[in-house]
Amino acid sequence: MTGLRALQAIGFGCCGAMMIARIAGAQMPLPAAKPLDGPTLFKQQCATCHTTNLTDPVRQGPSLFKIIGRKAGTADGYHYSPGFTTADFWDETRLDAWLTNPQAVIPGAVMSYRQAKPETRTAVIAYLKELK
Numbered sequence: 001m002t003g004l005r006a007l008q009a010i011g012f013g014c015c016g017a018m019m020i021a022r023i024a025g026a027q028m029p030l031p032a033a034k035p036l037d038g039p040t041l042f043k044q045q046c047a048t049c050h051t052t053n054l055t056d057p058v059r060q061g062p063s064l065f066k067i068i069g070r071k072a073g074t075a076d077g078y079h080y081s082p083g084f085t086t087a088d089f090w091d092e093t094r095l096d097a098w099l100t101n102p103q104a105v106i107p108g109a110v111m112s113y114r115q116a117k118p119e120t121r122t123a124v125i126a127y128l129k130e131l132k
Helices: 002-027 038-045 092-100 118-130
Strands: none
Touching: 038 118, 092 118
16 A cells, blocks of 8 residues: 555656646746847847948958948948949948849958848847938
8 A cells, every 4th residue: 555655646747746836937037038139149240340430441342331321332441342343322222232132232352241130130230320
């Protein structure tokens, strides 16, 4: 009889533990996902090649200060790829396409960065739009 009681106690104990774990899991919400941070994303993914002001020296790429609305290929102190001679844009839509695949927008462009995630591109573009 002792073996049977021990088996029952183990069974009840396991069921109780599973029930407590299930209740505890239901009561502990996951932390909310942090919103994408444009300045941080820019620093991590773009700042190696680009600045966001006009006072820092030009890096591998031109300054992106006031890029939204600016004519492409016109930043002072930067030598652009030949395809930029016919490019006349930098609006949000074209910048999004550019960050997705630069060579598809301007064949022969030397920028190798590509960003497949739309939410990341949107956050970076929103940050660039704030630069005034």
